[in-house]
Structures are given as structure tokens and as C-alpha cells.
Amino acid sequence: METTKKAQMIMTWILRWYTVTDFDLTIIWHLLTLQMPHLSSQVPLHPR
Structure with missing residues (x-):
């Protein structure tokens, strides 16, 4: 599905540029x- 692919790209981008604050x-x-x-069932809550 296109939406899932976009979401995975966003998550990858977030992990790659992990300079954003926890609040963001x-x-x-x-x-x-x-x-x-x-x-939410596939990706665990971000650690911390």
C-alpha cells in the first residue's frame, strides 16, 4: 500500500536524522x- 510505504520512509527519515527532540x-x-x-502494532513506541 502506498500509505504504508510513505510511513516507512518517514520513520526511516526520523531515525536517520535523530536530532529532533523527544517532544517533536x-x-x-x-x-x-x-x-x-x-x-502501532508493527512499530514499538520510540525508546525512552
Whole structure:
């Protein structure tokens, strides 16, 4: 599915540029999980 591919690209980009703050990560994570709830079962909550 196109949406899942885009989500994986976003997650890869976030992990690659892990300079964003935890607050930003939390917001991005919630936005992703709100749009695609099935992601939460595949990707564990970011550590910490």
C-alpha cells in the first residue's frame, strides 16, 4: 500500500536524522498513529 510505504520512509527519515527532540518525536508519532493505527502494532513506541 502506498500509505504504508510513505510511513516507512518517514520513520526511516526520523531515525536517520535523530536530532529532533523527544517532544517533536512524540507529536510525529501521534500524528502517524492517528492516521494509520495499524502502525502501532508493527512499530514499538520510540525508546525512552
